[in-house]
Each structure stands twice: as C-alpha cells, then as structure tokens.
Amino acid sequence: MAEEKRPEPGHEFLAKLGKTRLRPGGREATEWLLGQADFTADTRVLEVACNMGTTMVALAEAHGCRVTGLDMNPKALEKARANVEKHDLSDVIDVVEGNALALPFPDESFDVVINEAMLTMLPRDKKAVAVGEYFRVLRPGGVLLTHDVALRARDEEHAMELRAGISRAIGVNVDPLTGEMWLSVFRNAGFEPEAKTGDMTLLDPAGLVRDEGFDGAMRIIRNGLRTENFDRFRRMFNFFFDHGKEFAYIAVVSTK
C-alpha cells in the first residue's frame, strides 16, 4: 500500500514560502538575545538547530567568531552550507549534522550555545535532556541563549487547549510551556536563567515585514496565496490571528 505523504512541519512550510527567520519573537527577540552575550573573535559559539544558517552567518560576519552550526535536517543543512559559502565564511563556520539530545562535542567546549525555536518542539523529558547537553558542552560561566513559545494560559485546561491548537495549526506536535515552567527547565539543569517575553510575531504582518523586509514579506504572502499552499497558509494565519495574543515569545539567557 502506498504510504500516505505527511505534510511538512510548519517551519519547513514557511521556509518553503521564503521565510528565513523561523522564530516566535522574530528579529526583535533574537537581537535582544544576542545582545546578552559578549561576542569577540575568540568566542566559541555553537548554534543548535541552525537550520539554513541565518544567525550563524550574521554572527560570524559581525564578530569574526568561530561558529559551529548543528541541525538534524540534512536538507536545511544543504541550504546552510550554500549560505556559508555564498558569504565566504567556510573558514570560520562548521556545519554538522547531529541531534541536540546527544551532542557530538566534548564537555566545556563552547562559550555560548544558541538554540532558537527548537525546545518548544520537544516533549518535556527531551527538553531536559537537550538543556542538560547544553550545560555539559558550555564552559563554566558560559551562556545559553534560547528563544521559544510561551503560553499566556489562565489555567492548565486552557494551556492544554492552546498546545493542541498550535500543534494542529503548524502540523507538528509541540509543547510550549508557561514562562515559569520554562525557567524551571533551565534551573533544573543547573543554569541561572533570566528572561524577556513579548508578543509572538512570527506570522503577524508587521512582524513579517520587520523580519523579512517589505519585498520578502510580499514574496511570502504571494507564495502563501498560491493554490497549492493556500489552505495550509490560511489555517496557520487564521490560528495566529485568532489566538496570537494567548502566545508569547520567551527569550532566555541562562548562565552556567
């Protein structure tokens, strides 16, 4: 029997439409987050879930630091390698296929670990494993920078409805937490976390323009309106239009 083709997860769908930043708080949250670490040419940086390499290229260009980017999706890594070559940064950026749950790096080998828009996708026990791995590979005093979806839920029943709704809308099971629950994940691994939260802007029109520029936002919307993408795009767009205010981004700086 022919295997039923599963729809790609929401972030792959958005990347296909032309979205380069696949994070809940967009550029504003990422800029705040990256501003919390002291990057110099000597900083050893690991970006987990680097996808097409947008952040690591920007960091290497701005600071000349060595960056290792890891992701488990070989197709995203092909784009990352092309992006690194296009910017002529192959001498400072390494691209590695691997899993956040078992990082192929020695203890205490990085000063900064960045992980945006990935922990939300993991079930709770796996979140703890990944954050434990980040703690292991950071040097003492090193910082973990994360950026995820947080729930603005009245109670646990509301939280469960929101988790089910966003999972349906993006076509992949995700487990966003409340702000307090997120901080516990980092504290339980041994980190001292500090957080900034704000509105989720991934798909709102102003956020699209801020993240992708006017032309980029128009291209994404045009692609979303094509017949083959329209149903999926409308479902995601409508969900965030109706429920956007019940979600926030949470950017967390966790010090080892």
Ligand SMILES: C[S@@+](CC[C@H](N)C(=O)[O-])C[C@H]1O[C@@H](n2cnc3c(N)ncnc32)[C@H](O)[C@@H]1O
């Ligand atoms: C929503 S995208 C975010 C990409 C990028 N960090 C950004 O902010 O634009 C999630 C990424 O996490 C990666 N990913 C998910 N689980 C992973 C795991 N266990 N180990 C490594 N990468 C993972 C996916 O392949 C995907 O590239």
